[in-house]
Amino acid sequence: xxxxxxxxxxxxxxxxxxxxxxxxxxxxxxxxxxxxxxxxxxxxxxxxxxxxxxxxxxxxxxxxxxxxxxxxxxxxxxxxxxxxxxxxxxxxxxxxxxxxxxxxxxxxxxxxxxxxxxxxxxxxxxxxxxxxxxxxxxxxxxxxxxxxxxxxxxxxxxxxxxxxxxxxxxxxxxxxxxxxxxxxxxxxxxxxxxxxxxxxxxxxxxxxxxxxxxxxxxxxxxxxxxxxxxxxxxxxxxxxxxxxxxx
Ligand SMILES: [Zn+2]
Numbered sequence: 001x002x003x004x005x006x007x008x009x010x011x012x013x014x015x016x017x018x019x020x021x022x023x024x025x026x027x028x029x030x031x032x033x034x035x036x037x038x039x040x041x042x043x044x045x046x047x048x049x050x051x052x053x054x055x056x057x058x059x060x061x062x063x064x065x066x067x068x069x070x071x072x073x074x075x076x077x078x079x080x081x082x083x084x085x086x087x088x089x090x091x092x093x094x095x096x097x098x099x100x101x102x103x104x105x106x107x108x109x110x111x112x113x114x115x116x117x118x119x120x121x122x123x124x125x126x127x128x129x130x131x132x133x134x135x136x137x138x139x140x141x142x143x144x145x146x147x148x149x150x151x152x153x154x155x156x157x158x159x160x161x162x163x164x165x166x167x168x169x170x171x172x173x174x175x176x177x178x179x180x181x182x183x184x185x186x187x188x189x190x191x192x193x194x195x196x197x198x199x200x201x202x203x204x205x206x207x208x209x210x211x212x213x214x215x216x217x218x219x220x221x222x223x224x225x226x227x228x229x230x231x232x233x234x235x236x237x238x239x240x241x242x243x244x245x246x247x
Contacts, residue, residue: 001031005038005046005054012050028052034059034066037144037162058141060121063108068141073133076140082110085141086118087127090148093118099219101126101158103148104141122148124160152181152242154188157220161239167214168194173201174210176233180226183244189223195230203227 001008008031012022022028031046033056046052057069058077067085068077079085083106087096090103104121108114124145132140145151145160152159159179168177176195181188192210196203207225215221 001028001052003033004035005031005033005042006036008033008046008052009042022050030054032057037146040166058104058123058125058144060104060106060119060123063106063116063119064111064114067104067106071132071134071136075132076128076142078132078136078138078140079127081138083108085127087125088120090120091153096126098129098139099126101145101151101160101219104144124148124151124158152240154181154190154220157218159190159218159220159240163218164214164239167210167217168192170213171206171210173197173206175230176235176237177239178233178237179240181240181242181244188244190220191224191226192222193226193228193233195228195233199227199230 015022015026020026028050030053033054038054038056043054046054055070055074056077057066059066063083066080067083068079070077086105086107087100087102088094088105089096093105096102101124104123104125106119106121107117124147125141125143126145127139127141129139131137146162150161159181161179164177164179168174173196174194175197178193180191180193182191183189192214194210196206203225207222210225211222
């Protein structure tokens with residue numbers, strides 16, 4: 001299968017509704033995904049429940065297709081030699097370094113007739129220069145984290161809703177969350193509003209653990225926690241609320 005993960009999942013669900021046993025009736029062994037983000041949970045379902053070996057690639061139509069691809073390590077996507085790929089601050093176009101989140105900007109070098117220079121994809125990612133155990137020396141895009149609109153800058157660093165979700169959802173105690181970005185004395189402040197499944201747990205301990213994991217993944221510190229009553233955060237809420245006023 002080549003295509004988006006959600007389309008494959010739709011096919012699988014439809015086949016099961018029609019009475020097929022997907023593992024037995026289809027010789028579906030490998031899937032190469034592109035075109036949308038591959039959530040970890042969906043990947044596990046494909047691999048563990050359906051025994052489909054999955055790999056993904058990052059492709060952008062305008063500069064010419066696949067730009068980065070996963071190797072057998074499945075730990076980020078190696079950049080292809082045919083493109084100059086930069087991660088930039090979307091507001092200034094300035095290049096960012098390894099580990100910093102910004103917009104993916106692509107210049108194809110393999111097609112001289114194309115003439116596309118620094119194409120802004122609108123996708124957010126970061127890259128790593130760490131050597132990959134597979135032996136390839138190309139830098140890797142860590143993951144596509146969202147679109148430029150899904151993120152806010154807090155103290156100069158992007159906080160991406162999807163990434164925060166990944167951190168918070170690793171804590172079973174939490175049922176809902178929302179990040180509120182405010183500003184006090186010329187400094188951005190990130191407050192994490194949290195609803196708990198069980199209000200009787202040790203909140204301070206949970207806050208410490210969440211802070212630590214959040215900072216190591218999102219590289220921004222949480223300034224404070226607000227534990228709210230169950231039901232205070234609407235189910236279809238925004239993950240990030242920006243209350244900053246720029247005067
Ligand atoms: Zn590799």
